[in-house]
Amino acid sequence: MRPIPFYLYLAAAAVIGCLCARSIQTPDDYYVAGRRTGVLYLTGSLLATILGSSAILGSIDMAYEKGWAGAWLLVCGALGLLALLPIVNVVAGFRGYNLSMLIGKFYGDAVKKMSGAVIAIAWLGVIGAQLIGAAKITSGMFGIPYFGAVIAIGLTLVFYTAAGGQFSIIRTDVLQIMLIFLGLLPVAVISFLRSPSLAAAPMFSPSFRSVDLIAMLFSYSSTFLVGPDIYSRLFCAKDTATARKAVAATALTLVIVAFLLAFVGIYGARFYKNAGGSVLFAIAKGELPPVATLVLYFAMLSAIMSSADTTLFTAGGLLSQFFRDKMDSPESVRITKCCIAALGVAAIVIAICFNSILTVLMFALGVYAGAFVVPILWGLLGFACDRRYAVIAIVAGGALALVGKIVGGTTGNLLVILAFPVNLAVLICGKFGRSRKS
Numbered sequence: 001m002r003p004i005p006f007y008l009y010l011a012a013a014a015v016i017g018c019l020c021a022r023s024i025q026t027p028d029d030y031y032v033a034g035r036r037t038g039v040l041y042l043t044g045s046l047l048a049t050i051l052g053s054s055a056i057l058g059s060i061d062m063a064y065e066k067g068w069a070g071a072w073l074l075v076c077g078a079l080g081l082l083a084l085l086p087i088v089n090v091v092a093g094f095r096g097y098n099l100s101m102l103i104g105k106f107y108g109d110a111v112k113k114m115s116g117a118v119i120a121i122a123w124l125g126v127i128g129a130q131l132i133g134a135a136k137i138t139s140g141m142f143g144i145p146y147f148g149a150v151i152a153i154g155l156t157l158v159f160y161t162a163a164g165g166q167f168s169i170i171r172t173d174v175l176q177i178m179l180i181f182l183g184l185l186p187v188a189v190i191s192f193l194r195s196p197s198l199a200a201a202p203m204f205s206p207s208f209r210s211v212d213l214i215a216m217l218f219s220y221s222s223t224f225l226v227g228p229d230i231y232s233r234l235f236c237a238k239d240t241a242t243a244r245k246a247v248a249a250t251a252l253t254l255v256i257v258a259f260l261l262a263f264v265g266i267y268g269a270r271f272y273k274n275a276g277g278s279v280l281f282a283i284a285k286g287e288l289p290p291v292a293t294l295v296l297y298f299a300m301l302s303a304i305m306s307s308a309d310t311t312l313f314t315a316g317g318l319l320s321q322f323f324r325d326k327m328d329s330p331e332s333v334r335i336t337k338c339c340i341a342a343l344g345v346a347a348i349v350i351a352i353c354f355n356s357i358l359t360v361l362m363f364a365l366g367v368y369a370g371a372f373v374v375p376i377l378w379g380l381l382g383f384a385c386d387r388r389y390a391v392i393a394i395v396a397g398g399a400l401a402l403v404g405k406i407v408g409g410t411t412g413n414l415l416v417i418l419a420f421p422v423n424l425a426v427l428i429c430g431k432f433g434r435s436r437k438s
Contacts, residue, residue: 003142009298010156013172013305017160020168027328030336031097031317031401037236041170042246045310047253048232050077050174050224052178053133053300056261057278063265064279065202069208070265074258076216080224081251085244087380088093092234092243097327098317099228099376104381107390109325115372116318116393119228122367123315124343128350130308131157135351142296150351151318153305158344162316162337166236169309176302183299186292187283188260191267194287200266215413218420219401222373226312226380228314229307236392267271312347316340370401370419378427389430397423 024030037045055074063070084091093104101117102114135149144152160168205208224230236241268279272286280300284293320336321327327336371394378385385393397419404415 003144005294005298006138006142006144009301010152013156013160016172017163017168019166020171023167024165027333029167030325030333030393033166033170033236033359035236036238037170037181037242037405038238039183039242039245039249042237042242043249044177045170045173046230046246046250048177048180048306049229049233049310050250050254051177051257051303052130053304056184056300056303057121057280059258059261060268060280061278063262064269066207067205067266068203068262069201069205071258071262072203072208072213072216073220074254074261076221077224078251078254078258079217080221081247081254083221084230084247087254088234088244088247089240090380091231091242092237094235097235098314099231100233100318100321103376103379107375107385107387111387111390113322114133115394116321119368119372120315120318120343123228124346125350127315127343127347128307130304131347131351135303137297137300147352150348154344154348154351157305157308157312158341161312162340165313169313170236172309173306176306179302180299183296186288187264187280187296190281190287191264195270198263198266198270211410211413212326215416219369219416222369224377226373228318229310232310232314252291273399312340314386315343317365319343367398367402370416370423371395371398374420374423375427377436383431385427385430393426393430396426
């Protein structure tokens, strides 16, 4: 198939970035879209950010292997958002631009800079993994060489993200989530019409036990409760009521999508037992007309880019704080754009040098979840802590979670879970140490 639609898609994203750049008048416009985002746009952007290729393909492929347990991935995401509701007013009411600024409010500038660096490096791996996925499906769809696909997608992503900031991210997200649903709906409908009832393993089985769910709640749900990308959206809300409604609507939608994707995976396990690669594209190739298959491709490309742009923008903002403490100035915007460009180029290099998405994501999610979830919640709940103990908690929790991700299996899951109580224990010691000092 000729790649003309692919290049038109990239050109449209670049044009949106240019148009949004003309609307930027202040740092608030660039970093938080002027704090004027309504419920519809905020919900669409949250969904587009969450429903990346790893979430969609991961849910379907997990259901293909383990039955209805495949629904747990997005259900856990929804549970994380529901747990966020009691503190969403605190998050949406924060006047800063990113998560590390919120951490700095709790533990000081040194911890703010350290957390910004660690998250930016971890998120660099996530961006690289997303570029790998986008380039692979593009190469398979249009026959474009993998190297060329990485370059084209990566440079477009960097351009519209740096040019239009949150304005271009939110606007492209809304269009991309529409494409995502438009591409996935025919697959779900065909699967249901052909086989409305399917026998499959239940949500708990020998292949997915309660300890697996607990590990998923800690390592995955927690990134929705305390996540740089989720919080970057909430900072854009026009008020706290808008943020609350958007979070609730997103959680409800995720539960519905979770079971639809699981059904597709179970359907694939029954009728496409020898599917090579992702079962989603095996079903599309076997049962959808070429036009619908093309739309599905753009749905998956949109899923990847709608997550990658948010991740790239978040990482760029965090990294820029190393060069300028105050971000409410035109100079800080220019520095952030340079950081986005530098991180984008680094992610392109990662995508060219590696081809395993799992290897890259393992490092990113392992470091973040174990290191930052508990300290950020500790601060949001109003507890004090000696800053030195906060640093120890971040380092110890992140290291344990990272080792757990590398080890894998039951032992690895236990290490991931252990990272959180260890993190909490250090913070409690820091609270008592602060009290004695006072």
